[in-house]
Each structure stands twice: as C-alpha cells, then as structure tokens.
Amino acid sequence: MEKFINLAHGDGGELSHRLIKDVFVEAFGGGNEALFDAATLNIPGGEIAVTTDSFVIKPIFFPGGSIGKLAVAGTVNDLAVSGAKPVYLTCGFVIEEGFSISDLKRIVTDMANEAKKTGVTIVAGDTKVVERGSADGVYINTTGIGIYEENIGCSLDFEVGDAIIVSGSIGDHGVAVLAARGELGIDSPVYSDCASLNRMLGEVLHNTNKVRIMRDPTRGGLATTLVEIAEDFQLTMKINETDLPIKEEVEGVCDLLGFDPLYLANEGKAIIILDNKEKEKVIDILKEFPEGKDAVIIGEIIGRGKGQLLLETPLGSKRMLNRLSGTMFPRIC
Amino acid sequence: MEKFINLAHGDGGELSHRLIKDVFVEAFGGGNEALFDAATLNIPGGEIAVTTDSFVIKPIFFPGGSIGKLAVAGTVNDLAVSGAKPVYLTCGFVIEEGFSISDLKRIVTDMANEAKKTGVTIVAGDTKVVERGSADGVYINTTGIGIYEENIGCSLDFEVGDAIIVSGSIGDHGVAVLAARGELGIDSPVYSDCASLNRMLGEVLHNTNKVRIMRDPTRGGLATTLVEIAEDFQLTMKINETDLPIKEEVEGVCDLLGFDPLYLANEGKAIIILDNKEKEKVIDILKEFPEGKDAVIIGEIIGRGKGQLLLETPLGSKRMLNRLSGTMFPRIC
Numbered sequence: 015m016e017k018f019i020n021l022a023h024g025d026g027g028e029l030s031h032r033l034i035k036d037v038f039v040e041a042f043g044g045g046n047e048a049l050f051d052a053a054t055l056n057i058p059g060g061e062i063a064v065t066t067d068s069f070v071i072k073p074i075f076f077p078g079g080s081i082g083k084l085a086v087a088g089t090v091n092d093l094a095v096s097g098a099k100p101v102y103l104t105c106g107f108v109i110e111e112g113f114s115i116s117d118l119k120r121i122v123t124d125m126a127n128e129a130k131k132t133g134v135t136i137v138a139g140d141t142k143v144v145e146r147g148s149a150d151g152v153y154i155n156t157t158g159i160g161i162y163e164e165n166i167g168c169s170l171d172f173e174v175g176d177a178i179i180v181s182g183s184i185g186d187h188g189v190a191v192l193a194a195r196g197e198l199g200i201d202s203p204v205y206s207d208c209a210s211l212n213r214m215l216g217e218v219l220h221n222t223n224k225v226r227i228m229r230d231p232t233r234g235g236l237a238t239t240l241v242e243i244a245e246d247f248q249l250t251m252k253i254n255e256t257d258l259p260i261k262e263e264v265e266g267v268c269d270l271l272g273f274d275p276l277y278l279a280n281e282g283k284a285i286i287i288l289d290n291k292e293k294e295k296v297i298d299i300l301k302e303f304p305e306g307k308d309a310v311i312i313g314e315i316i317g318r319g320k321g322q323l324l325l326e327t328p329l330g331s332k333r334m335l336n337r338l339s340g341t342m343f344p345r346i347c
Numbered sequence: 348m349e350k351f352i353n354l355a356h357g358d359g360g361e362l363s364h365r366l367i368k369d370v371f372v373e374a375f376g377g378g379n380e381a382l383f384d385a386a387t388l389n390i391p392g393g394e395i396a397v398t399t400d401s402f403v404i405k406p407i408f409f410p411g412g413s414i415g416k417l418a419v420a421g422t423v424n425d426l427a428v429s430g431a432k433p434v435y436l437t438c439g440f441v442i443e444e445g446f447s448i449s450d451l452k453r454i455v456t457d458m459a460n461e462a463k464k465t466g467v468t469i470v471a472g473d474t475k476v477v478e479r480g481s482a483d484g485v486y487i488n489t490t491g492i493g494i495y496e497e498n499i500g501c502s503l504d505f506e507v508g509d510a511i512i513v514s515g516s517i518g519d520h521g522v523a524v525l526a527a528r529g530e531l532g533i534d535s536p537v538y539s540d541c542a543s544l545n546r547m548l549g550e551v552l553h554n555t556n557k558v559r560i561m562r563d564p565t566r567g568g569l570a571t572t573l574v575e576i577a578e579d580f581q582l583t584m585k586i587n588e589t590d591l592p593i594k595e596e597v598e599g600v601c602d603l604l605g606f607d608p609l610y611l612a613n614e615g616k617a618i619i620i621l622d623n624k625e626k627e628k629v630i631d632i633l634k635e636f637p638e639g640k641d642a643v644i645i646g647e648i649i650g651r652g653k654g655q656l657l658l659e660t661p662l663g664s665k666r667m668l669n670r671l672s673g674t675m676f677p678r679i680c
Contacts (some may be wrong), residue, residue: 025679026566026612027671031575052398052429052493059392065385066437066490070475096385104399106488108441111677140488142403145677148483155439155473155488157399160385233359242364279359338360344444344478346358 019113024143033141037119041126042136053137055102055159063098063160065089070153072345074121076194078186078206081154082124084281087210088232088347089158090132094212095228095284097167097219098160103129104138106155111146121152132210134158166219172226172249176315177293179286181214181300182207182308183259184236188278189267191346198271204263207305209282214303218296224289225296231285232347234338237276237323239285241337245321252324252332253313276325277338279346290314352446357476366474370452374459375469386470388435388492396431396493398422403486405678407454409527411519411539414487415457417614420543421565421680422491423465427545428561428617430500430552431493436462437471439488444479454485465543467491499552505559505582509648510626512619514547514633515540515641516592517569521611522600524679531604537596540638542615547636551629557622558629564618565680567671570609570656572618574670578654585657585665586646609658610671612679623647 015036022029067089074081086103093100105125109118129136186207193202215228227247231239236258244251260268260275268275282305288296293311300306316324324332348369355362400422407414419436426433438458442451462469519540526535548561560580564572569591577584593601593608601608615638621629626644633639649657657665 021677022673024566024677025671027571027610027673028669029672030566031670052396052425052431052491054394054429054495055397057390057392057395059390062388062390063385064388064435064437064471064492066439066471066488067473068439068441068475068488070441070477070481092385096387098385102397104397104490106399106401106439106490108401108403108486138397138399138490140400142401142486142680143677144403144483144486147480148403149486150477150481153441153475153477153482153486155399155401155490157437157439157471157488157490158385159397159492162387233357233363238360277360336361337364338358339362340355340360344354344357344476347475 015115017115019109019111019115019143021111021143021145024141030141037122038139041122055137058161061162063093063096063162065092066155066157067092068153068155069347070345071191071347072150073194074151076206077190079208080121080124081152082121083128084208084347085154085156086125086128086132087208088281089156090134090210090212091230093158093160094215095230098162099216100132100134100158100160100212102137102159103134104157105136106140108142108144108149108153110149110151111143113151128210132212168225168227170226172247172315174315174317175290176226176287177290177311178251178253178313179293179296179309180236180259180312181284181306183261184280184283185260185264185275185278187281188346189264192343200267202263202267204261207280207282209305211282211284211305214300214306215284218286218299221299222292222296224292226287229285231280231283233279235277235279237335238338241323241335244323248319248321249315250317250320250322251313252316252326254326256328257310257312259308259310281347348448350448352442352444352448352476354444354476354478357474363474370455371472374455388470391494394495396426396429396495398425399488399490400425401486401488402680403678404524404680405483406527407484409539410523412541413454413457414485415454416461417541417680418487418489419458419461419465420541421614422489423467423543423545424563426491426493427548428563431495432549433465433467433491433493433545435470435492436467437490438469439473441475441477441482441486443482443484444476446484461543465545501558501560503559505580505648507648507650508623509559509620510623510644511584511586511646512626512629512642513569513592513645514617514639516594517613517616518593518597518608518611520614521679522597525676533600535596535600540613540615542638544615544617544638547633547639548617551619551632554632555625555629557625559620562618564613564616566612568610568612570668571671574656574668577656581652581654582648583650583653583655584646585649585659587659589661590643590645592641592643614680
C-alpha cells in the first residue's frame with residue numbers, strides 16, 4: 015500500500031476502494047455494510063437521540079488522546095449527557111493530500127478502540143481527499159445515534175436548591191492541547207481528560223430519576239456551558255470558586271499565562287444538575303469510575319427568572335460570569 | 348452581524364451562539380432543538396438506513412447547484428437508492444476564517460430549500476472554524492437517516508436477463524463543475540444534474556417489488572458504480588454504448604478534452620437494475636418526473652460468477668470496463 019494519501023484516494027475509484035478496505039473496514043469491521051450506500055440498523059421504536067460534531071483539533075495527537083479518540087468520545091458524550099444510550103456512529107473524513115497513511119491508521123485504530131470501549135458500533139463512513147494546502151492534515155465528522163431507555167433520562171424539572179456537580183477537574187484538555195502545540199513556550203505535564211462518559215452517566219441515570227440536566231463543558235468551558243443553561247431555562251445559579259476542582263498543574267499554567275480555567279475546554283467531564291437530596295448518592299456513583307473520581311459539588315440553583323451565573327469568591331463576594339467572548343483558542347476540538 | 352467568519356465564531360462562546368441563531372436556526376428552524384447537545388427524534392421501530400457524506404466540492408457555487416444543495420441531495424440520494432425514505436439530516440460545517448457570511452447564508456438557504464423540497468428535516472448541526480489557509484472556504488458533512496417502509500425495497504435477488512436502467516444523461520455534473528472551475532479553458536453551457544431523487548425512486552419502489560438494486564453513480568461515474576455492483580454480486584453485465592444517454596454538449600466537451608463520460612460524476616442520476624419484465628413500467632414512472640425524463644434501458648445482466656462489466660460498441664465488439672483508476676478530478680463532490 016502507498017505511504018501517503020494522494021488525490022486518487024478520494025475519487026471513488028480503485029484507490030478509494032482499497033483505502034476503505036485496507037484502513038477502515040480492517041479497523042471497524044463490517045465487510046458487507048461497506049458495499050452499500052447506506053447502513054441498515056435495527057432500532058426499537060420510539061425516541062432516539064441524534065448529534066453531529068466535526069473535529070479539527072490541532073495537533074491531531076496530544077497527551078491523553080488523538081483526533082480519533084476525541085471524535086468518538088466527543089459524540090458519545092453529547093448523546094450520553096442528553097440521557098440517551100449511544101449505539102451507532104458514522105464517520106466522515108476530509109484528508110489532505112500527502113497525509114501519512116500510517117497516521118491515518120493510528121487515528122482509525124484509536125476510533126475503533128474507543129468505540130469498542132464505549133459499546134458503540136461505527137456503521138457508515140465517507141472519505142474525501144483535498145489538495146495539499148486545502149486542509150490541515152485530517153478533519154473528522156462523527157454523527158451519533160442513541161436510544162432513550164424507558165423512564166431513564168433528565169427531567170428539565172429544575173427547582174431552587176438543586177445541586178450542581180462537575181464530574182472532575184476542569185481545564186485539563188485545553189491546557190494539554192495548547193501545550194502540545196508548543197505555543198505556550200512551556201513543557202506541561204497535563205494530560206487531556208478526553209474520555210467517553212456514557213457508562214458512568216448511564217449508571218447515574220439508572221440510579222436516580224432526579225437529574226434535571228447533564229451537559230459536557232467542551233468549547234467555552236464550564237462557565238460558558240453553565241451560562242447557556244442559566245439563560246435557556248431562566249435560572250440563577252451560583253458556583254463557589256473554592257469548590258472548583260482544578261489540578262495544580264493546570265492552575266500553574268493558568269497563573270503563568272493568564273488563562274481562566276473556567277473557560278478552558280474539557281473533553282471528559284460532565285455537569286450534572288439534580289435534586290439536592292440526591293447529590294451525595296450521585297457523587298458516590300461517579301467516584302466509582304476513574305473518569306469521576308474527582309467529582310464534586312460546585313454550586314446550586316439559587317433563583318429563577320433571570321438567567322444568571324454567579325461566582326462566589328473565597329471572600330464571599332459574587333461576580334456575574336458571561337459566555338466566553340472573543341477567541342481564546344481555535345481548534346481545541 | 349459581522350460580514351466574515353472569524354475564529355471566535357467557532358470557539359463555542361458568544362459569537363458561535365449568535366452565528367448558530369442568526370444563520371442556522373434562522374434557515375433550518377427548530378429553536379428548541381438548538382438548546383441541546385442532541386436532537387430527539389421519533390422513529391418507528393424496525394430497520395432504519397444511515398449514511399454519511401462529506402462535501403468538499405470546488406467551486407462551492409456552480410451552474411445547477413451549490414455545495415449546500417449538493418450536501419442535501421447527495422445524502423438524500425444515498426438513502427433513496429438504498430430503498431429507504433429519507434427523513435432526517437444532520438449537518439457539520441468546517442469553515443475557513445475569512446469566509447463570507449453572506450455566502451454562508453446562501454449555502455444554508457440552499458440546504459433549507461432542498462430539504463423542504465425533499466421532505467427531510469435538518470435536526471442537528473455543528474460549526475467549526477479553522478484558520479485562514481487550513482480549509483478551502485467551507486466543507487460540509489451531512490449524515491442522513493431514512494426509514495424502511497414495509498414491503499418496499501430492493502431484493503438483491505439478481506437474475507440473468509435483468510435490465511439495467513439509468514435515469515437520465517450521464518456526465519453532466521462532472522463537466523459542469525470542471526467548466527465552472529475555469530480549468531477547461533472553455534465556456535460550457537452544461538448544468539449540473541444535482542437533484543434529490545427520493546420522490547421519484549420512492550414512486551418506483553411503491554409500484555414494483557422487482558427492483559434488485561439501485562445506486563447513484565457519483566464519484567467514479569456510471570462505469571465505476573456498475574463495476575462495483577458486478578464485483579460485489581459476481582454478475583456479468585453488458586451495457587450498450589449506443590444506448591448511453593449523453594447530452595450533445597457533454598459529448599462535445601469530452602471529445603475535445605479526452606474525458607470519458609462513463610467515468611464522470613453524476614449527482615442526480617440513479618442506476619436501477621430490475622426484472623426485465625418490469626422495465627417498461629418503470630421507465631414510464633421515471634419519465635413522469637423531470638429528473639427522469641431521459642431515463643433509458645442501457646443494458647442487462649448476461650451471466651453470473653465472474654464480476655465483469657462489458658461495453659458493447661456500435662460495431663458489436665465488447666470490451667471490459669474497470670473502475671476509475673488514477674485521479675480524474677479531485678473535489679467533484
């Protein structure tokens with residue numbers, strides 16, 4: 015096989031055929047499905063969840079993951095936080111001419127491994143090749159389909175007093191990726207938190223029906239995601255600065271370079287807002303999973319009608335947080 | 348609103364939020380769905396069809412269509428030829444910094460119009476922005492979900508004597524796009540055939556249960572698609588050169604520049620292989636639709652076991668056709 019992608023790998027002819035067979039079918043399995051224009055799936059009747067995400071992260075390999083692992087985990091997490099059980103994924107590749115086929119195999123293997131770990135099946139794919147200079151290595155779209163199980167899910171039935179949980183330390187992904195780009199001028203020991211959360215969040219939902227909403231605070235970070243929830247449902251939420259789980263190494267990089275970890279991307283964390291009475295039980299469940307070992311309560315809903323996120327500082331003063339505004343960092347996912 | 352896309356439109360913060368609201372929700376509708384990480388859809392139980400496609404066509408506007416119209420029609424057609432009724436689409440955008448927001452609106456409007464025409468709903472989306480020079484304008488992934496109706500579909504139950512139909516003239520899309528690039532050094536009056544075929548093909552399947560397979564001959568053209576079918580199902584197929592529907596203008600460009608229309612892309616054509624006894628009825632149905640007015644029988648299955656496509660020339664001699672090999676043209680879809 016060739017060592018590098020060339021334009022003919024994308025023209026639908028002989029080379030495309032071999033690329034699909036040797037790289038994708040080899041890793042993802044499913045021989046017969048590759049013969050047809052569409053995959054045929056069996057779905058129980060009722061409500062399903064569908065989500066789509068394109069991944070343009072730079073660099074494509076970073077401490078703790080790769081664009082392949084991220085493309086699976088990111089889409090799986092969007093389904094999981096919506097309360098659905100992720101079952102199927104599709105993937106669409108846009109590849110730059112000259113891209114290394116061994117790197118492509120590594121990415122595809124990462125996708126296959128993460129899919130296996132999470133229990134989702136990759137059922138359809140597509141590959142396009144663009145000329146050198148018209149993309150930066152490889153971009154991946156993953157679209158996911160999940161199934162809602164009966165009586166399992168989030169109620170959106172918010173109450174004043176509801177607790178806000180985050181499933182672990184914030185800002186790890188952002189710092190890891192920026193450091194891997196070499197743009198920070200520092201060596202950082204931080205690993206991305208890139209991980210699929212479906213098993214952990216599924217366990218939570220199977221043990222309580224008092225979860226109001228779950229979200230994954232990716233682009234825009236914890237603060238932006240909470241502001242979105244506050245605005246969408248007209249809630250006033252308060253989080254406590256002293257309770258925010260931030261790794262020492264992340265805090266160090268942020269102090270040094272002036273970043274705010276509240277706005278840094280996460281790729282393996284969930285925000286869970288739930289009935290205050292259930293918070294200890296859910297924290298215990300989260301801590302049973304490696305992805306949730308640092309889960310902690312960070313705040314609560316304190317009012318309705320305004321759509322505000324307040325940060326209480328260690329001195330007891332409160333300031334309002336907004337969405338991320340202006341570019342922090344492009345291509346973080 | 349800004350006139351051009353900047354990196355902050357992709358960072359998940361304030362500008363991303365406004366872009367989604369002002370461009371995508373405005374065109375696609377849906378309001379509430381945009382609040383969540385995943386869309387919730389109602390699906391009858393049973394088998395569904397899923398397909399994914401990325402579109403990197405250059406130029407993004409061409410005679411007869413745009414990347415937006417194509418992104419809907421292309422994915423709708425993959426579902427339609429598989430025998431399913433297309434119902435839902437997702438779309439993922441990768442946009443280059445500096446891209447014109449008015450062009451983006453035009454593309455999104457084309458998508459919304461084509462979706463409306465075909466009866467599919469766009470249910471989820473995603474936008475990523477990459478730095479200037481890291482993409483060429485805009486790339487779109489569309490993933491489609493279709494529903495199989497009871498007792499409607501393709502049997503794959505091939506027989507020697509089965510007829511091969513193509514729903515209209517071949518090579519139009521390829522010539523239109525190449526001419527629009529200005530690379531041919533000629534002015535061509537050819538329009539792309541870009542069109543959604545789901546209503547026409549649905550009508551065929553509702554009127555006969557003797558269709559063996561349907562495929563849309565996109566990248567690689569009619570010849571490559573037929574070779575794939577021949578190889579996948581070990582059939583010997585013969586097509587007649589004199590019966591191939593080729594527009595005079597397309598023939599002219601091909602003669603002049605040495606292209607073979609058998610290998611040029613189509614984006615609004617279907618190959619239908621079916622019981623020989625049903626061919627006239629199906630041709631009549633196809634001709635009721637503007638997309639099928641030039642539908643014609645081009646050949647038949649003449650044997651089994653070998654996986655060969657033969658072209659019979661006007662002189663009665665036969666030559667074997669292969670898949671497209673080596674790049675003809677990149678970024679044709």
